[in-house]
Amino acid sequence: xxxxxxxxxxxxxxxxxxxxxxxxxxxxxxxxxxxxxxxxxxxxxxxxxxxxxxxxxxxxxxxxxxxxxxxxxxxxxxxxxxxxxxxxxxxxxxxxxxxxxxxxxxxxxxxxxxxxxxxxxxxxxxxxxxxxxxxxxxxxxxxxxxxxxxxxxxx
Numbered sequence: 001x002x003x004x005x006x007x008x009x010x011x012x013x014x015x016x017x018x019x020x021x022x023x024x025x026x027x028x029x030x031x032x033x034x035x036x037x038x039x040x041x042x043x044x045x046x047x048x049x050x051x052x053x054x055x056x057x058x059x060x061x062x063x064x065x066x067x068x069x070x071x072x073x074x075x076x077x078x079x080x081x082x083x084x085x086x087x088x089x090x091x092x093x094x095x096x097x098x099x100x101x102x103x104x105x106x107x108x109x110x111x112x113x114x115x116x117x118x119x120x121x122x123x124x125x126x127x128x129x130x131x132x133x134x135x136x137x138x139x140x141x142x143x144x145x146x147x148x149x150x151x152x153x154x155x
Contacts, residue, residue, distance in 0.1 A: 008089065009103040010036040019103040035085035038105035042072030082111040090142050106132050116140045116148035 006029040009019035016032060023030045044052055060067045065075040085108075089100050102112075109132055113119075132138065136154035143149055 005100045006031045007101045007103065008033050008036065008085075010034070010038070010105060010108070012037055012105070015103045015105060019101075022101060022103065033085055033088075035081040035088075036102060036104035036108050039075065039078045039107045040073045041069045043070040044072065078107055079111050082108045083115065086112055086115055086148065087146075090146060090148075109138055112140060112148070113138055113150065113153070116150045 007019045007023040007026075008031045009015045011032045011034050015036070016030070019030050041047075044057075049057070056070070060069055068074045068077070089102070104112075113130070113132070130153060133154040137152060138150075139152040139155065140148040141151050
């Protein structure tokens with residue numbers, strides 16, 4: 001039987017509340033890890049795209065990997081922090097009979113999926129060859145010596 005390590009989640013309420021609910025079902029602790037947060041949009045956070053002047057958003061959209069929204073982060077920063085979070089999960093996930101459940105957002109999950117599939121690191125939905133279903137389960141298995149393999153997508 002598969003045992004569960006602590007449930008890991010983004011600190012944002014939409015992920016944290018689900019993680020707490022899932023952890024309660026398995027009598028597990030919740031470990032909040034900010035590395036699983038969605039891309040930080042800085043001054044644009046919570047604003048509608050239509051409300052952001054094109055003169056601000058177009059230069060960012062032309063190179064999201066190297067440009068950040070005002071006070072936000074680049075795609076490269078998101079990729080680096082998710083890769084660090086994945087590395088931290090590898091040791092406990094590779095223990096026989098243990099699984100780590102991560103409740104996060106589409107951007108970080110695309111980075112994790114890309115790591116498992118060997119894609120060029122990208123959280124950009126236009127560059128990912130698959131889509132992630134809202135509320136879907138993506139299951140990654142740890143590989144000996146590091147890395148991840150995709151077991152299930154949108155399950």
